[in-house]
Amino acid sequence: MSQEIEKLHHVWEHSQKTAGKNTALPQINFEKIIGSLISTGPFYYYVIDFYDMSLSNVSGAIEEIHGFNPKTVTFNDILGTIHPEDMDFVAKAEAANIKFLFGTLGIDKVLQYKSCFSFRSKMKNGEYALLNHQALILTLDEHGGFGKSLNIHTRIDHLSKTNTHQLSLIGLQGHSSFMNIDVLEDKRNPIEFSKRELDVLRLIAEGNTNNEIATQLFISPLTVKKHRTNILNKSKCKNTSQLIKESILMGLI
Secondary structure, eight states: OOHHHHHHHHHHHTTTOBOSSOOOOOOOOHHHHHHHHOOSSOEEEEEEETTTTEEESOOTHHHHHHOOOTTTOOHHHHHTTBOGGGHHHHHHHHHHHHHIIIIIIOGGGGGGEEEEEEEEEEOTTSOEEEEEEEEEEOOBOTTSOBOEEEEEEEEOTTTOSSOOOEEEEEEOTTOOEEEEEESSSOOSOOEEEOHHHHHHHHHHHTTOOHHHHHHHHTSOHHHHHHHHHHHHHHHTOSSHHHHHHHHHHHTOO
């Protein structure tokens, strides 16, 4: 195991938040869950069990992207694709994610959030491309340690070549979302989006007008306009096109 990969394992092992025993994977409709989580681009997914670092439910697309056999690929194989220069960031992003989930949000909300960040990863042809990593914790053990996680890696180099070095936590089932958490430097507080703002954002991304959004959400067009303005201001985007692009990179849509 390389020193870079050992650094990542060190984060999980010393967080004292990993499960102390195996946890049963619940009955999951992977297609439904993944359809609501992934961003635009080629992707693959797998379930990692942090109790013993074993993989299950590896999608066949991993062979197309990395050249790995989905039946024999290991977690270290996947970690080994991370660009050496991005390893330090990924380790710090994982540590920040654990701290935010269990510290800021609290254990009762851990299963209600997906975490997102990006890193460069080696493709099947040996070249590196930017991937968006999305992780949703599926199980906790009796002491609240995280067990199994659904990880989804989406190729996004058609949207951006540059890593923002930021972490986002997207709330599910009506919870607020926290965007652009600086991992390498403590530059600013995370941006918080409400459930209603996320509803408006997703409808904007689908191409709906203010009037159409108002009808679907049972609010006035003026309220939609206010939400749109707030979203643009919070995200520091100049227009809708930039907003949609940034939202995909952050895992919002």
